[in-house]
Amino acid sequence: xxxxxxxxxxxxxxxxxxxxxxxxxxxxxxxxxxxxxxxxxxxxxxxxxxxxxxxxxxxxxxxxxxxxxxxxxxxxxxxxxxxxxxxxxxxxxxxxxxxxxxxxxxxxxxxxxxxxxxxxxxxxxxxxxxxxxxxxxxxxxxxxxxxxxxxxxxxxxxxxxxxxxxxxxxxxxxxxxxxxxxxxxxxxxxxxxxxxxxxxxxxxxxxxxxxxxxxxxxxxxxxxxxxxxxxxxxxxxxxxxxxxxxxxxxxxxxxxxxxxxxxxxxxxxxxxxxxxxxxxxxxxxxxxxxxxxxxxxxxxxxxxxxxxxxxxxxxxxxxxxxxxxxxxxxxxxxxxxxxxxxxxxxxxxxxxxxxxxxxxxxxxxxxxxxxxxx
Amino acid sequence: xxxxxxxxxxxxxxxxxxxxxxxxxxxxxxxxxxxxxxxxxxxxxxxxxxxxxxxxxxxxxxxxxxxxxxxxxxxxxxxxxxxxxxxxxxxxxxxxxxxxxxxxxxxxxxxxxxxxxxxxxxxxxxxxxxxxxxxxxxxxxxxxxxxxxxxxxxxxxxxxxxxxxxxxxxxxxxxxxxxxxxxxxxxxxxxxxxxxxxxxxxxxxxxxxxxxxxxxxxxxxxxxxxxxxxxxxxxxxxxxxxxxxxxxxxxxxxxxxxxxxxxxxxxxxxxxxxxxxxxxxxxxxxxxxxxxxxxxxxxxxxxxxxxxxxxxxxxxxxxxxxxxxxxxxxxxxxxxxxxxxxxxxxxxxxxxxxxxxxxxxxxxxxxxxxxxxxxxxxxxxxxxxxxxxxxxxxxxxxxxxxxxxxxxxxxxxxxxxxxxxxxxxxxxxxxxxxxxxxxxxxxxxxxxxxxxxxxxxxxxxxxxxxxxxxxxxxxxxxxxxxxxxxxxxxxxxxxxxxxxxxxxxxxxxxxxxxxxxxxxxxxxxxxxxxxxxx
Numbered sequence: 001x002x003x004x005x006x007x008x009x010x011x012x013x014x015x016x017x018x019x020x021x022x023x024x025x026x027x028x029x030x031x032x033x034x035x036x037x038x039x040x041x042x043x044x045x046x047x048x049x050x051x052x053x054x055x056x057x058x059x060x061x062x063x064x065x066x067x068x069x070x071x072x073x074x075x076x077x078x079x080x081x082x083x084x085x086x087x088x089x090x091x092x093x094x095x096x097x098x099x100x101x102x103x104x105x106x107x108x109x110x111x112x113x114x115x116x117x118x119x120x121x122x123x124x125x126x127x128x129x130x131x132x133x134x135x136x137x138x139x140x141x142x143x144x145x146x147x148x149x150x151x152x153x154x155x156x157x158x159x160x161x162x163x164x165x166x167x168x169x170x171x172x173x174x175x176x177x178x179x180x181x182x183x184x185x186x187x188x189x190x191x192x193x194x195x196x197x198x199x200x201x202x203x204x205x206x207x208x209x210x211x212x213x214x215x216x217x218x219x220x221x222x223x224x225x226x227x228x229x230x231x232x233x234x235x236x237x238x239x240x241x242x243x244x245x246x247x248x249x250x251x252x253x254x255x256x257x258x259x260x261x262x263x264x265x266x267x268x269x270x271x272x273x274x275x276x277x278x279x280x281x282x283x284x285x286x287x288x289x290x291x292x293x294x295x296x297x298x299x300x301x302x303x304x305x306x307x308x309x310x311x312x313x314x315x316x317x318x319x320x321x322x323x324x325x326x327x328x329x330x331x332x333x334x335x336x337x338x339x340x341x342x343x344x345x346x347x348x349x350x351x352x353x354x355x356x357x358x359x360x361x362x363x364x365x366x367x368x369x370x371x372x373x374x
Numbered sequence: 375x376x377x378x379x380x381x382x383x384x385x386x387x388x389x390x391x392x393x394x395x396x397x398x399x400x401x402x403x404x405x406x407x408x409x410x411x412x413x414x415x416x417x418x419x420x421x422x423x424x425x426x427x428x429x430x431x432x433x434x435x436x437x438x439x440x441x442x443x444x445x446x447x448x449x450x451x452x453x454x455x456x457x458x459x460x461x462x463x464x465x466x467x468x469x470x471x472x473x474x475x476x477x478x479x480x481x482x483x484x485x486x487x488x489x490x491x492x493x494x495x496x497x498x499x500x501x502x503x504x505x506x507x508x509x510x511x512x513x514x515x516x517x518x519x520x521x522x523x524x525x526x527x528x529x530x531x532x533x534x535x536x537x538x539x540x541x542x543x544x545x546x547x548x549x550x551x552x553x554x555x556x557x558x559x560x561x562x563x564x565x566x567x568x569x570x571x572x573x574x575x576x577x578x579x580x581x582x583x584x585x586x587x588x589x590x591x592x593x594x595x596x597x598x599x600x601x602x603x604x605x606x607x608x609x610x611x612x613x614x615x616x617x618x619x620x621x622x623x624x625x626x627x628x629x630x631x632x633x634x635x636x637x638x639x640x641x642x643x644x645x646x647x648x649x650x651x652x653x654x655x656x657x658x659x660x661x662x663x664x665x666x667x668x669x670x671x672x673x674x675x676x677x678x679x680x681x682x683x684x685x686x687x688x689x690x691x692x693x694x695x696x697x698x699x700x701x702x703x704x705x706x707x708x709x710x711x712x713x714x715x716x717x718x719x720x721x722x723x724x725x726x727x728x729x730x731x732x733x734x735x736x737x738x739x740x741x742x743x744x745x746x747x748x749x750x751x752x753x754x755x756x757x758x759x760x761x762x763x764x765x766x767x768x769x770x771x772x773x774x775x776x777x778x779x780x781x782x783x784x785x786x787x788x789x790x791x792x793x794x795x796x797x798x799x800x801x802x803x804x805x806x807x808x809x810x811x812x813x814x815x816x817x818x819x820x821x822x823x824x825x826x827x828x829x830x831x832x833x834x835x836x837x838x839x840x841x842x843x844x845x846x847x848x849x850x851x852x853x854x855x856x857x858x859x860x861x862x863x864x865x866x867x868x869x870x871x872x873x874x875x876x877x878x879x880x881x882x883x884x885x886x887x888x889x890x891x892x893x894x895x896x897x898x899x900x901x902x903x904x905x906x907x908x
Contacts, residue, residue, distance in 0.1 A: 009855065011856060012855065110826055114711070114712060114824060114825055114826065115711070115823060115824060115825075115826060118823055118824075122823060123823075123826060126823070126826065126827075126830050127830070130830060130833055130834065130837070133834070133837065134837045134841070137841045140848070140855075141840055141841040143855075144840040144841075144848060144850065144854045144855065145836075145837060145840050147854050147855065147856065148836065148840055148850065148853070148854045149836075270714055270715055273712055273715045273825055276825060276829075277825065277828075277829045280826065280829040280830070280833075281829070281833070284833060
């Protein structure tokens with residue numbers, strides 16, 4: 001662990017969270033929320049974001065308690081070697097499967113919108129290649145990549161949102177809590193949000209590489225708030241433009257929102273292609289985070305520090321996961337199941353770790369000892 | 375395996391042969407003039423420019439002057455060595471008989487040479503001869519005088535060919551290391567300026583000077599540069615480019631990671647930022663490390679002309695980069711995969727222009743780009759007399775005739791021309807050529823999978839650039855990692871008054887350029903008068 005070279009600043013941590021959160025799911029998220037919460041979508045999103053934030057706080061607190069360890073490292077310390085390693089393996093597997101399914105989701109969206117005649121495998125392979133060639137770089141490069149792509153992802157989104165204002169119908173948003181407010185359905189809708197954005201877990205792998213891990217809370221909170229705000233606005237605008245009934249007919253409401261936009265200058269007749277490029281960037285940064293957790297996790301778990309080999313070997317497995325679902329419907333079924341039973345418990349997991357750590361009386365190591373232990 | 379063994383064997387052989395050479399190199403001079411002369415003669419045999427001139431020291435003692443006539447200043451030898459030494463001299467006859475004393479006396483009190491020494495080992499005498507010095511043997515002495523009489527042919531200082539400016543100094547580096555150092559010293563008259571010598575190249579023994587300001591450049595950087603240059607194992611250094619390839623961080627990357635310049639003012643500017651300049655004897659280029667990406671898009675003129683103008687010009691250069699890199703592939707993507715992206719009128723114009731063109735767009739664009747690269751390469755290599763004429767013919771043929779022959783569509787020609795001109799707007803030749811070559815994989819990718827290919831190709835390039843480091847400095851700094859102070863001198867160029875800090879990514883010892891408070895702005899000397907009178 002070369003601390004001298006791998007230094008991530010607080011700002012970069014915030015950007016890592018933003019670009020990881022805004023990714024594959026941004027185009028379909030609206031539909032799943034509306035599915036349960038109806039016109040209460042925006043409010044459900046706010047609730048979901050708050051739930052996610054609690055999970056984030058827990059994660060950062062554990063990270064600050066063990067500022068030199070990744071989640072794989074403190075799993076072993078807190079839970080003991082065997083249980084900790086099983087939990088780590090579980091997390092790695094979860095992200096491996098997620099990486100596959102989200103790659104598939106992106107590939108379906110690409111095929112559905114621009115590459116109708118190209119086999120879906122090609123889009124998957126290309127994206128995996130990108131991830132493979134990037135994950136064996138050091139952590140600072142990982143942080144730079146996230147940092148660099150965030151403006152490229154956000155600017156087109158903001159442009160679309162600005163132009164979409166013309167088509168907003170306020171009545172699409174009423175009633176505020178949904179037509180027949182029902183706590184169970186509402187919460188189901190709300191929980192879709194943390195299911196999609198709990199991938200901020202990647203910071204648990206990054207915190208030990210920070211210049212100042214004690215400042216991670218600031219960066220994480222800012223990043224999360226900003227990313228969540230963007231998501232909230234996107235979801236609200238999509239609902240406001242299309243209305244609940246129309247959204248239920250679409251797979252990717254956000255993409256269609258982009259297709260509706262017309263730019264005044266008449267250079268491009270449709271800017272959804274530009275949106276798609278920025279979507280590809282968003283997908284890449286999200287998948288890169290998953291891949292990063294998988295590769296770094298495996299390497300740390302098995303004490304095998306050859307990132308290059310692991311990231312090359314992980315690619316075919318993710319590819320197999322990606323082509324496993326027969327069609328887009330089964331893909332979404334798997335995706336929802338995996339996020340529901342995988343990501344949601346992960347929100348509680350840091351608190352379990354924290355309580356066990358305080359029961360066992362594991363204290364934060366002083367700075368000097370940490371450096372020695374490295 | 376076998377190959378490897380063979381290599382080992384040959385290197386062993388080389389070792390043994392060099393052993394025997396070393397044995398002969400320990401030879402020292404005797405006090406016999408004829409013997410000594412024979413020793414040197416054995417080495418140079420009958421080379422045309424190896425000259426022996428025998429004379430009598432002060433009209434008495436037999437002596438011999440040896441030099442290599444192609445390297446020395448003959449007039450200087452005649453005037454400053456032979457003439458005074460041949461003249462009969464009374465003092466010499468009277469003075470002491472101590473042998474040591476006579477040579478010392480000649481060097482210290484008699485001859486007027488700024489560089490001279492007394493040596494007795496054969497190897498150092500041979501070295502001295504090869505560096506253009508004159509060796510004087512005197513009968514009865516087992517040592518000899520070595521006097522500096524070097525005269526190398528050199529050209530005058532001219533304006534750099536590759537980095538022309540409209541406004542700014544017109545001096546450029548030349549091949550002589552000493553002249554280049556003088557150009558730097560002239561602009562940087564401070565005692566902290568260091569020019570550390572290193573010799574590289576087993577056979578060429580090229581002199582290299584590592585130039586920096588010792589109170590600004592970080593020690594780690596200086597040591598790293600020295601280390602990397604010392605680690606070079608090669609027999610020849612014929613230009614600074616050899617050094618560049620050995621010291622760059624990632625030799626497989628298409629991107630240049632070392633900046634080169636012909637301009638002393640640019641070199642000094644970079645030294646003052648805390649970078650290190652490497653001068654190589656025999657090369658008119660100074661290497662500057664570490665180099666970050668946006669330096670390849672800056673010229674020294676940016677600092678000379680006014681802020682707003684140079685900021686706009688800098689952003690135009692980046693636009694030109696984007697044009698040259700993505701225009702052809704975007705064109706291919708749009709025409710072959712996503713015609714719905716552009717307005718219908720344009721689609722009609724583009725496709726009607728393409729009527730009768732026998733190839734798909736990808737092939738058409740690739741062929742044209744290839745033709746353009748061939749033209750560019752040909753114009754550089756051609757003799758200057760025919761170059762101009764032929765490039766006009768080439769452009770005419772490629773442009774007009776190809777279109778009217780139905781070989782390419784007119785819009786393709788426009789696109790290719792735009793992208794080529796865009797690449798020539800890059801101030802740095804090696805960065806421009808990188809992007810011109812990266813254009814090809816992008817075109818192929820977008821020909822295969824359209825917009826996805828273009829996006830993915832760009833991501834490959836960006837990811838690679840983000841992973842690059844030049845001497846540990848991230849290639850995209852100060853944009854990634856973000857540095858507010860650095861941004862002021864990157865894509866834009868803030869007023870000089872605001873550029874108070876040296877680039878932080880270089881970890882300079884002295885972070886601030888000027889300590890004293892700078893006045894905020896000009897005051898108006900007429901203001902008071904105005905208020906009083908009107």
